[in-house]
Amino acid sequence: MRYVKIYNEKMQEFLERLKNYGKLYAPVKISDKFYDRKEIDDVKKISFDCLRTIMPAKKFFIPPYEELFEIDIENADYKEKIEETEPFVLFGLHACEIVALRILDGVYLDEFPDIYYANRRKAGIIIGLSCLPDEYCFCNLTRTDFVDIGFELFLHELPDGYLIRVGSPKGHKIVDENPDLFSEVKKEDIDAFKMFEEKRQKLFKYYGSFDNIRYILELTMKDKIWDEEAEKCLGCGNCTMTCPTCRCYDVQDIPDIDGKHAKRIRFWDSCQFRSHGLVAGGHNFRPTKKDRFLNRYICKNAYFYPLGTSYCVGCGNCTYFCPANINFLENLIEIRRGINA
Amino acid sequence: MKKLKIGVHGLTSCYGCQLKMASLKLAENIEIVYWNMLSSKGEIGKVDVAFVEGSVSTGEDEEELKKIRENADILVAMGTCATHGGVQGVIFGEDYKKCFKEIYGDNNIEFDGRIGEPIKKYVKVDYNLPGCPPEEDEILYYLATFALGSYPEEKDYPVCAECRRNGYPCILIEKNKPCLGPLTVAGCKARCLKYGIECTGCRGPLPHNIAWFDSLARTFKERGMSKEFIKSKMEIFGKQYENMEELINKVFE
Numbered sequence: 001m002r003y004v005k006i007y008n009e010k011m012q013e014f015l016e017r018l019k020n021y022g023k024l025y026a027p028v029k030i031s032d033k034f035y036d037r038k039e040i041d042d043v044k045k046i047s048f049d050c051l052r053t054i055m056p057a058k059k060f061f062i063p064p065y066e067e068l069f070e071i072d073i074e075n076a077d078y079k080e081k082i083e084e085t086e087p088f089v090l091f092g093l094h095a096c097e098i099v100a101l102r103i104l105d106g107v108y109l110d111e112f113p114d115i116y117y118a119n120r121r122k123a124g125i126i127i128g129l130s131c132l133p134d135e136y137c138f139c140n141l142t143r144t145d146f147v148d149i150g151f152e153l154f155l156h157e158l159p160d161g162y163l164i165r166v167g168s169p170k171g172h173k174i175v176d177e178n179p180d181l182f183s184e185v186k187k188e189d190i191d192a193f194k195m196f197e198e199k200r201q202k203l204f205k206y207y208g209s210f211d212n213i214r215y216i217l218e219l220t221m222k223d224k225i226w227d228e229e230a231e232k233c234l235g236c237g238n239c240t241m242t243c244p245t246c247r248c249y250d251v252q253d254i255p256d257i258d259g260k261h262a263k264r265i266r267f268w269d270s271c272q273f274r275s276h277g278l279v280a281g282g283h284n285f286r287p288t289k290k291d292r293f294l295n296r297y298i299c300k301n302a303y304f305y306p307l308g309t310s311y312c313v314g315c316g317n318c319t320y321f322c323p324a325n326i327n328f329l330e331n332l333i334e335i336r337r338g339i340n341a
Numbered sequence: 342m343k344k345l346k347i348g349v350h351g352l353t354s355c356y357g358c359q360l361k362m363a364s365l366k367l368a369e370n371i372e373i374v375y376w377n378m379l380s381s382k383g384e385i386g387k388v389d390v391a392f393v394e395g396s397v398s399t400g401e402d403e404e405e406l407k408k409i410r411e412n413a414d415i416l417v418a419m420g421t422c423a424t425h426g427g428v429q430g431v432i433f434g435e436d437y438k439k440c441f442k443e444i445y446g447d448n449n450i451e452f453d454g455r456i457g458e459p460i461k462k463y464v465k466v467d468y469n470l471p472g473c474p475p476e477e478d479e480i481l482y483y484l485a486t487f488a489l490g491s492y493p494e495e496k497d498y499p500v501c502a503e504c505r506r507n508g509y510p511c512i513l514i515e516k517n518k519p520c521l522g523p524l525t526v527a528g529c530k531a532r533c534l535k536y537g538i539e540c541t542g543c544r545g546p547l548p549h550n551i552a553w554f555d556s557l558a559r560t561f562k563e564r565g566m567s568k569e570f571i572k573s574k575m576e577i578f579g580k581q582y583e584n585m586e587e588l589i590n591k592v593f594e
């Protein structure tokens with residue numbers, strides 16, 4: 001891998017130059033507590049401390065609402081509404097978010113690639129950023145705390161700048177085209193990088209492995225903890241909508257009032273909603289709130305075979321954004337009690 | 342194409358839903374058979390779809406509603422008064438005569454009044470078109486699907502979904518605001534949250550017994566709100582939800 005360094009003094013210019021490669025989106029504060037990734041005009045507004053955005057990076061690839069088809073009802077015909085996607089730059093993605101995108105790739109780019117997603121993915125330039133975990137983070141348990149692929153550049157904080165890992169041909173291009181911004185990595189930078197990594201590892205709340213959590217979950221599904229937790233749940237779907245790897249959508253045809261045209265739309269759905277499990281004939285696969293509640297735990301802790309990790313990347317969003325204060329991590333730790341490593 | 346014959350009716354209500362509907366441009370494939378607010382011509386007669394606004398608050402309302410039902414293939418409850426009794430339904434459970442006296446005193450007003458109730462208590466409702474008033478896109482969607490001989494898919498998910506899809510800050514988490522988004526049926530695109538104002542539940546509680554008054558009351562309680570306060574918020578539009586009181590009480594036992 002290629003490594004370069006950027007000094008803090010050059011960061012502002014670096015962010016400005018990123019705009020040459022596409023519209024720049026980065027985390028900004030949107031309220032007292034929350035952040036979201038927005039289009040950046042003034043690079044001084046970018047937040048470097050943001051750990052989680054209220055809308056995960058998936059919004060750039062599977063937007064919350066989108067139009068898929070234009071339908072001509074009279075002629076029983078339709079046209080896919082596929083637009084050219086201009087390149088765009090996503091700044092400040094943490095390791096978990098980058099793994100999350102790779103998980104979405106597995107779902108949307110499998111043997112039946114979703115062209116809407118594929119186009120946007122091709123256009124997206126990913127700039128990663130190191131982070132220090134808070135009490136909600138557990139990417140160490142899910143083995144998603146460090147990424148080696150899935151970004152153009154990854155910036156690791158140093159006392160006087162960033163150590164940059166160059167992760168793709170596009171990343172090389174950015175470095176090559178802006179030689180005035182980057183310097184060589186020195187011995188003290190490597191030491192600082194190691195210190196940062198050590199400090200970071202010490203900040204996680206729990207240690208060990210969640211590799212077996214799926215099975216423990218299956219074995220404890222009848223435990224009373226799940227009745228109690230499901231009882232608290234509002235069925236609001238905040239957990240899945242803010243989850244970087246939740247990918248469920250619903251599709252609907254909306255006819256025009258004149259009956260001649262219609263559009264097919266898709267929008268974010270959630271398994272916490274009743275109709276998610278509803279099928280033709282009125283049968284519901286998940287008729288109770290508890291069924292729906294557990295479905296998310298099972299789904300997120302299932303294995304994503306291409307990466308050998310779970311679908312959950314340990315970002316903590318689902319807990320942080322749960323209005324009912326239901327703690328995903330603590331619930332998993334609770335059922336895992338007895339395993340000390 | 343065959344024209345869709347519709348009737349639009351107002352029971353006890355503010356006529357806001359009808360006004361919203363009247364402001365929309367309908368196409369020529371829709372024929373208005375009866376719409377008293379727009380024209381005094383016409384009578385309640387056979388229609389494909391009847392849209393009924395308002396709650397049943399008088400004997401006349403009940404009679405009219407039954408007549409509408411007999412003449413309509415499809416009956417749609419339009420707006421929160423029709424679907425849940427509306428704001429006027431908040432006195433549900435109280436003595437009507439007492440309430441009447443407080444408002445009208447001893448004046449002699451002649452009608453057979455009663456406490457406003459959702460129309461499903463009196464007739465079979467085929468579809469609910471929620472909102473206070475309903476949203477333009479939803480009114481058009483319902484009409485358009487009926488005109489095609491199809492039917493609308495009713496939302497059964499909460500306002501929170503739209504709040505999240507729009508990326509608004511959650512003010513229940515952030516500011517401990519008593520937001521009723523989690524138990525209110527979506528469709529308004531989380532309009533109030535866009536302005537940082539908590540949802541007061543104007544579109545009415547979710548259908549299919551999934552309005553979790555108990556879980557939300559518990560969340561509110563944990564955030565320091567009193568039972569009386571929680572109840573006063575939840576009953577504005579939710580008073581006639583089957584077991585609202587019971588669900589809230591459970592949390593305070």
Ligand code: SF4
Pocket residue numbers: 239242243244245246300311312313314315316317318319328
């Ligand atoms: S399940 Fe929760 S912790 Fe895991 S990836 Fe989704 S939001 Fe993050």
Ligand code: SF4
Pocket residue numbers: 240243245246247248269270271272295296297299300
């Ligand atoms: S947890 Fe639910 S919403 Fe998320 S991907 Fe799984 S089934 Fe879909």
Ligand code: SF4
Pocket residue numbers: 232233234235236237238239240272318321322323324325326
């Ligand atoms: S965010 Fe919390 S309350 Fe809402 S559906 Fe998820 S677990 Fe339930």
Ligand code: SF4
Pocket residue numbers: 236238323500501502504505510511512513514520521522523531534540
């Ligand atoms: S602000 Fe209200 S509507 Fe929005 S997510 Fe929070 S509880 Fe739901």
Ligand code: SF4
Pocket residue numbers: 500525526529530531532533534539540541542543544545
């Ligand atoms: S957010 Fe709530 S109160 Fe506001 S319009 Fe929507 S349903 Fe009504």
